Structure formats: structure tokens, C-alpha cells
Amino acid sequence: MILPSEHPRRIVPRWHSPEVSAQRAESHSLAGPATATGPEALASVDLRRRVADFASHRSDAHAGDLVSGALIAAQPSLAQDAAHWLLDSPSSSVLARRLADAILRPPPTDSQDRFEIPYDTAGTDREVARERIQILRSRLAHAPNDPMAWAELARQHTVTGSTDHALDAMRIAVAAAPSDRYLLRAAARLHHHAGNTDKAHNLLVRAPRTPTDPWLIAAELAFAELADRRPRFVKAGRRMLDSGLAPRHLTELASALGTLQLESGQTRRARQLFRQALVAPNDNSLAQVEWALPQIGLSLDAYLHTVSASWEARALAAASAHESAQAVVEAWGWFFDQPFASEPAVFGSYHAAKARQFDEGAKLAAQGVAANPELFMLRNNLAFCLAKLDRVSEARDQMQRASLRAGTPAERATSYATEGLVAFRSGDLKAGESLYAKAIRTMPDARGKLLALINFAAESSRVDPETGRGLALQARDQAARQPQQHDMRDWLGHLAPDA
């Protein structure tokens, strides 16, 4: 089993579909909502004439004309009858029914009211993603000048693991609208996902819009840190915090700057910035504050269940509270929200395994593998959960693929441990013991060594209780000497009480 990354969390942009992004503040105008000073003409559509026309000519055409006018004038009440007519008419078109539906069920104008969307379920499954790719390709064949559709195509390709296709589609999207915030953030996120964080950073640094947009500056700061570069727009970002922009536009920037302050030891200033981020937090900034909590000591109780879509923050909070089962539930939400991302799948599968929910862990890891086939961590976690479920041949297959991708010493040591588990479950005890011993010997960090030892003890206990007891004793002894490794207590629960 491999632990979730212990690297500092960065406020990497979320990448939602354009629809979901529109429902959140990310694609809203910085200028703030326009008020009733809009074109007077739009509100002055002659609806009475259309109502009279529809009354004297009950037809789809007259109903459609009235519904169209009412939508423009934002006066749905005058077109209810016509809307019902269109919905009941056997000859009305799909588009007419769509507009009739918009008349009868207008969306709330306050985005906060509809902030809670269950999940962006489309795209969580490769089959669904493939269907959406077909629809998008068909649309783009007719309307190639649609940057949002290209970006969504890129997102769906990313979900299916076709990163090269995704990069091609995103290149077209950004070329068509090089100053769009959503597209720039999505493109940078994709480059980061593809392992080219330098390119993600370059894109944002070169975009003319970045110095004037808090969302882009926040992303620039995050990718600069991830690429081990110097952030370029720290000063511009600080100035922007006092620019009077709506707090929802500044929340990610404040948390990004807070993270920088935290890392430079300016805890007090960091706390101020995180407080500013909490004026109107979104799911990403809330997760960032949750990550920083041990150092800044704020309370997020008031936010975790009021800020919608904050699955990551809730998952982190549950993990901190040693509620692994709840962490898995929240990880699923996080994963649905970002179906291409490896983090929720790694996090969820780890905590599922810790909670002995191996089936859930295998499902999460398998979903993550679809979008991240080259990632060692996910294949390893998948193999671990499969082996624990005694699906040995599948586990062995995954482990063979994982081993090829183990790059760091910790990953190689982890692969020995999981291979040891697979050997135990396939009945090859000698190989199992040997591999676990090798894992413990080569693991570069004490935490990893302890985790390997605990799992070695658990597997030994199943076939050789006496050896297992000895190993369990060692594990408990080492755990007692590492009190800071809180989650090891949960892993020790995997050992039989008498072991």
C-alpha cells in the first residue's frame, strides 16, 4: 500500500466541464453582475401582442414566437400557456420543447442557489466519456469554431486516458480563445496532468490576461511552486487582494498567497490570508485551508457542510479525524468532481484499504487507473486491494504493470511489499517473506517501513500465527516509537488482537 502524497498541497485549478464551471464563479465576469441597467429594449418585448396572436392562432409557430419573446424579456409568466402548448404538441421540435421547459422551470438567477450539484457524473465512466466524445466530435464537425467544445473534448479524452488527444484538442481551444480564463486554467491543468508542469506555468506566465486576473495569478503561483520556479505575479496578486473585486474571485488567490506565506514561516500573515480566502470560499480554497489547518489553527466547522462541492476538504477532515470510511465516501465525491485526477483515487483507495473496504478501494483505484494508466501509485493500490480480496491473478497482473512504473526508491520498495502480499496470497510464502523483508530493508522512510512491517505481520499471521505474532510485536513496538504517525494506529487494527 502506498501513502497519499505528503507534498505540500497547491491550489491547482479544478477542471470542470464548461457547464459546471459556469455554475461556479470561475467563468463569471470580474466586472460583477450587471444589473437592471441592461438594454431596456430586451424588457420591452411586445408580449401582449404575441399573447393576443397566440390566443387567436393556437399553433406551434405562434406559441414558439411567444415563448421566444418571453425568454428574451425574462417574463416567463406570460408564456406559461404557450409553453404547455409546445410541450403537449406532438409536432413541436426538440428545441421548442427545450425553450418551453426553460419558461416553466427557469434556472435560479443566484448561482449560490444552485451551487450544490451532486456530481458531474458524466465522465466518471470511460464508456460515458466515450459517448460524450462522439457527441462532441459530431458537434465540432459542424461548429469547429467552438473553443469550449474543444476544451470539453480534451477533458473527456483525459478521463479516458488519451492524454495526447486531449493535448491536441486543448491546443485548438486555446488558439481560438487565448485570453479566456477558463481555457487557460484548463489547459494549464492538462499540461500538469500530462506531467509537463513547466509548460503549464509557461502558458500562464505568457498569457496577457494573467497579471489582471486573480484566478490566473492563483494558478500561476501554484504551478510555479510545483515546477520549482519563482512565482512571477506575487506582487500583482497582493495588490489585487485590495482591488475591491468580489471575494469569490479572490478566494483562490488569497489561499495561494497564504500557502506561500506559510512556507516562508509567516504563519500570522498566512492566517490573515486564509481568513480572507474564507470570506467566500470555494471547494478548492476550502481544501487548501483544511490542508493548512494544523499550522494556522482556524476552525472550518462552519464551512465544511455549507460550501458546496467541498468533497476534498471534507475528505481531508475525515482523514484527520481517523474516520477512514467517511473519507472514502468523500473521496468518491472528489473523484466524481475531478474524474481525471489521480489524487482522489490515490487518497480514496488508501483510506479504503485502511478501513478494510478493499472492494471500494479496488473500484476507486481502477477508476483512477483509467485516466492515469502510467501512475505507479494507483496500480499498486489496485493490486493491493485485489490481493486482499484474493483476486490474485488480477493483482499479479496489475503488479507487473506497476513494477515497470516504479521510479523512486520508495516506489520500488513499495512494489516489493505489494508483490510480497501477492506472493502470500498465491501461497508462495517463501517469496512473500523474502519480498517483504526486501521492502522493509530498502524503504527509505520509517513510516513506509512500519506500514510494510504491519502488512507483513498481518499476512504472516494468516498462515503462520507464531511468526505473525513476532512480527506484530515488532510492529507495535515501532509504532509506539513513532507517535507522530497517527494513521499507523489505524493500520495496526489490521492485526489480529492476539497477534
Add this chain to the structure above:
Amino acid sequence: MISVVVGTSSDMCAHPTLGHESFRTGPEASFLRPNTNGGSAVAAACPVPIGHDRERRRSRSRPGALAAARARLTRQVCRRGEAYHGPVTDTVIWAAARPADMLSGMQLEDGWRVVERIGSVAGGTGGSFSTPYVVERDGQRAFLKAIDFTRALGDRDPTAALEQLTRIFNDERELVRTCGEHRMRNVVVGITDGVVNVPGGGAVPQVSYMIFELADGDIRRAMSLSTALDGAWIFGALKQVALGIGQLHSAGIAHQDVKPSNVVTFETVFKLADLGRASVRGGSSAHDELECAGDPAYVTPEQMYHFRLENWDARRRSIDLYHLGSLMLFLLSGVNASAALVAHLDPAHRPPPSGHWGGTFDEVLVHLREANGRIVDEFPVFTDSAIRDIAIARYLELCDPDPRVRGHPKNRVGLSNPYSVERYVSYFNALGARSQRELVRLTHG
């Protein structure tokens, strides 16, 4: 699925008269500046007792006109939602007179006789400044548009309103004459114009009028009367509308208000009506400074977001292209492009009043293009999929949200006018022919 059964327009021909759209609110409201309480200008003028004995005597000599004026006064006051407590004297009725509403039965100087008024609602739609009638001469029936100058009298600034109204009338009269001189086959032709003095017509008894050829009905009626619309009919109509737009553009006129109720039918011929919103290249019409000169229900994306181009072609002719695409969507789906666009936008990206986008037009363009893409997903299905593909391509060109690139891309090469409709005439002709062949193929197996 679009049926390929041919819909004939014979039903429309048999239908009794319906003239051009003559009632307007919306844009007029902005330049006529009606009373803030929404009442008509005449209603506002009611309580002002103005003596005018000779006219009053004339009114008395016409009991029918008096009764009509009394009824009109009552309706106008009631429509405002306010009780009229003043005395309903002859003087008040005289002041409230709307001579443009009193032409029924009158004989005009040039031999025309006013047969009947079109429409049943007196006072029209509150913001109307004209009254439509059917007129007849030597067995020929025609459409008369009577201008109600009395509306200006109730305005806060009556002289300015009167000047504005006069200008609008003169502009339209001039345009109609120009169209007649150019022999535009797909634009409604004006027959004559003049002034009639209406007995009992109150303070301003002179009524100016224009007489046009009388249409069978507008295209909405044709749609509703056809039991099965088909591609041949739809693209045939669109071809004629495109021809009408092209005829106007050739004369340096942009219609700016092409919409279903302004496309009228004459047996099998479709013509553009109502040049009241048109703009002339190099001219200066009364509504040229308005953000949205045409019907706001058919507002173009650039008008929604206050994006204004200075070049006349880019600003005016591009509107006609958008409206042509919008008409195509209306004929195929029964809704207009502006409403379909708004319905497919998130409220955060919609303009007020249905949304609250506060950014620039260029920033919102990507969202508008995405919304257009979703409209395409819901485009009607044809038995011949090639027709659908071509229709979608033309729709996206004509209804491109950016007026700078609207129209056929090949028009942007070389010396072509980027807003020319010629290619669309050819496309619609070809689509109509293809639909006809598809019909024959299906009918005869």
C-alpha cells in the same frame, strides 16, 4: 423529423386578409417616451378640456364617431388601471379623439375606400402609432397604414415627439418609394400615400397614410396552416426572404427587423414587409441611434451585450444576416435564434434581464459559441442527413454571435462584400431542390 410531404400555400391564399404588422411597442416606447404609467398618450390628454366648437359640432353630427370616441376613452382609462373621474363631455371626447382609428367607411381622395379596420383591439398595443385598414378601389384590395400623430400630443415633450413621429413616417415613406423605384420583387410595394382630413378627428384631424399591396398573411400563419411543413417549402421561403434582403442591400438599405411577422405571403411569393426600422447607408433615420432598432425579441447577440460596430455594413447588414439565420431556425424549429441562444446560456453569461453578465462582449463570445453548438445538437432531423448538415453550416454562419465574422467565410476573401446574401440564395435554392427530390424519392419509392 422534417417531413418531405409538400405543404402548399393554397390554404394561405384562401385565407382572409391580414396586413403587415402595424402595431409596435418596444423601440417606439423609447423614442416616443410614453407616459410612465403605461397609458396611451391620448388617455393622458383626456382630462384637458379644450374648446373647439366647430369640431365639436361635427362630432355631434356624427353620433357613431362620438360613441366610438366615448367607448375608446373608457377603454383607454380602464386599461391604465385607473378610474377616470372627470366628466365625459364632448370636449373631453374631442380631446381624446384618435382620428387614425376613425377611417372606416371613408372615401379617400385617390379613389380608395376604407373597408374595415384590421385587428379588433382599439388602441392597439399601447405603444402603437399606426392603425391598419383594408382599402378597396375598383375591386382591388390593399392595405392602409394610418399614422396616429395624436399620440405625440400626450408626450412630455410633444413637439419633440411629433418631430420624431413625423421623421419616422417620412423615412418609411421615402424607403417605400425607393423600393418601388428599384422594383424589388420580394419587398412589399407601396401603392400610394396621402393625407385625409377626418371629421370629428379632434385636435389633429389630418391623418397621413400609406397604402401597400395586401398580403394573405404572415409566415407564421402559413406555417400553422400547413399540416406538414417540408424542406422544399421552408427553403423556398428562405430563398425569397434572402432575395428580399439582397434587393434591399443593393439599394443601400438594411431592414433590421426581419422576423416571421414581417415576412408576408402573396400566394406563393414571400415578401419582406415593414421598413419602419430600416437604416439607409449614408442616411440618418430616427432610430439609427437606438441600440436595438428592430423587435427586441429578435435582438442580435451584439445588441444584447451593447457591442457596437461603427462600419455601416458590419453594424446594419450583419443584423439582417442574423435575422435570416434566425428565421431559418424559426421555420425549422418554431423558435427564434436569440431566444434559443439565451436558453442555452447559463444565467451568469446571459445579458440582463434574464441574466447578469457584466463583462465585455469579447469575453462572453466563447460562451455564445458554445450555446450555438448546443443548439446544433438539437437541430431537427431530416430524412436526408446531407440537408441537415448544410442547413446547420448555414445557420452557424448566419447566426455567428460575432458580427465581425458573420456570413459566409468565402465572402471575406477578395473584394466580396462580407455581408452579401447571394450565396445564401443559392444555398437555399439548392436545399429546396434537394428536398423536393427527396420527396419524390420517398413518394415513388
